[in-house]
Amino acid sequence: MATSRKLTVAAAQLGPIQLATPRSEVLSRMLKLLDDAASAGVRLVVLPELALTTFFPRHIIEDPAEVAKFYEVESQEQTLLASPNTKPLFERAKSLCLDVSLGYAERWTDGDKTTDYNTMVYYSAAADKILAKYRKVHLPGTKEPVRQPNVAEQLEKRYFTPGDLGFQAFRAPGLVSGALKAKDIVAGQEASSEGKGDPILGMLLCNDRRWPEGWRCYGLQGAELVLQGYNTRGYAPQNPGTPEEQEQLAVFHHRLSCQAGSYHNACFSINCGKAGYEDGGLLIASSIIVAPGGKIIAESKTSDDELVIATIDLAECRFNKEGVFNLGKHRRVEHYNRIVEQTGVIEPPFLE
């Protein structure tokens, strides 16, 4: 019998962060959102992709010193918890007993090697550490700029390397009361936690949400809650349609992808955007919390800093995880080989 696994969560949507906006101002806005979330009983706050800066991949920046300003420098010895840009955020989260997930640009140094990733981390207040890190796998856009008038650049492939950590789900302690721990598992109990352990979470970044592969990798690990941060362009001059039509279409595709991913993997998702006119470029809002049945249960109303809050019961995931999307009963992996054996399209032969 499914026991209740209730939890109040929030997407902390951010309004635009301009190129000239100081880091300290962004941090202040985030701290206010954390305070407000705590006042509302929230235990988990999700911030957008690249939450500390503007979405700089829309710019062609030639000077490496200028580019470097957008990244957090990390290594085995140096973690985000100690960075002056983020340390106060995690300290506040700890004092408020809040878990926080946020996206940022990561410059990872390992000896002589430096690699840049579009990254999202999960900070657990109960563990007082960064429990999990995700590096964006599906980078959109191009490496070389188009450099033409009336073209909005999308240069994520220029500034980031595709993530190397895959889609690794993790358990977050302390979020729901009464969750079983390893020490509670005694002989004779079922091997599977069946939703009795600490909640199983996964992270995605922006374009990832359009790729069912990532969602399914989390579904195959029993994910109950997927956290997704985005910066999604609402308009590009080179695309068809008026600005209004393009924005509506971008929101439609965003919702469709988040709703399908949640439904097909029977998990909640918290999808949090950076919104509004940022450096002249329009980012869609529509931060949404989606239920395992695919319905949107909360959505942002503005294009500015805004908390989108819902109290969710992770036990609701069981109905479809044990029914229509019981993966073990219905999947036929012998027919899926193309998904891993070929990256791009191989068309059937031309007819004679």
Added chain:
Amino acid sequence: MATSRKLTVAAAQLGPIQLATPRSEVLSRMLKLLDDAASAGVRLVVLPELALTTFFPRHIIEDPAEVAKFYEVESQEQTLLASPNTKPLFERAKSLCLDVSLGYAERWTDGDKTTDYNTMVYYSAAADKILAKYRKVHLPGTKEPVRQPNVAEQLEKRYFTPGDLGFQAFRAPGLVSGALKAKDIVAGQEASSEGKGDPILGMLLCNDRRWPEGWRCYGLQGAELVLQGYNTRGYAPQNPGTPEEQEQLAVFHHRLSCQAGSYHNACFSINCGKAGYEDGGLLIASSIIVAPGGKIIAESKTSDDELVIATIDLAECRFNKEGVFNLGKHRRVEHYNRIVEQTGVIEPPFLE
């Protein structure tokens, strides 16, 4: 530059087929739909899953002779083109220059071995043969009946074996004018057809549409048009919600899955149901034609026999196939192994 690849297509939704409905009556209804489709300029008609009979997996049928009546018997020597139940359908299609795709229960005999499948075929008028066969991969429901009061049975796993043919896309000749043939390909032309050859099609049946794996296998073959037949229960007493609420939810999940599958693989889809109260069980209607951008461009208005018609331009697939869903540029197969290496869920370990 994308050339126009226009084509008028139809979902030929069927109203209910009761247990007592004679095959000849079903055939007459189908022939009328084909005639009407041809009058409207349609070149391709898609009929539902199990289009020749009632959805018999809702019944517990113990007598093998009774069960046998629902299947078409096929072998290497005996094809559907010669069956008295379907021969007139293909003859009419040929005379009308219409391609037809339909679902039915297949009893395949190979020497001493007999296997039952939930099957869909594609008949090409230009080729005057069955060009492709698909056997449903994702069978829902159970093998053993629940046999309890107020439970609607779903026994597809009892009456069918999971399909053994995978998701094999195919080209359909004669559907669009000016499509390149193999003989047109000369040295110096690009290896990929880029939408210049005969259209690339795939087939799915009902529950398959909820599984992104099948759609992606077709997407990886450059599918421009996916044909999907369904019989989807609108109400089951054992499920939560009133009949009206359940039906609305079933339609929502149907649309969500078809729209996401089309969008994520940049293909059109024709999704055709059997609808209405069949043997006392409610089947949803909502036969839909979906564009590569995920929008519904035509939808049925009744729960009865009805043609849902749209003129589509397969060239529209190119915008997303070459952009946001350029699979070769964006997919990272090194992170997808779970999708083929495990059928069911493997949860992360319990925390200490």
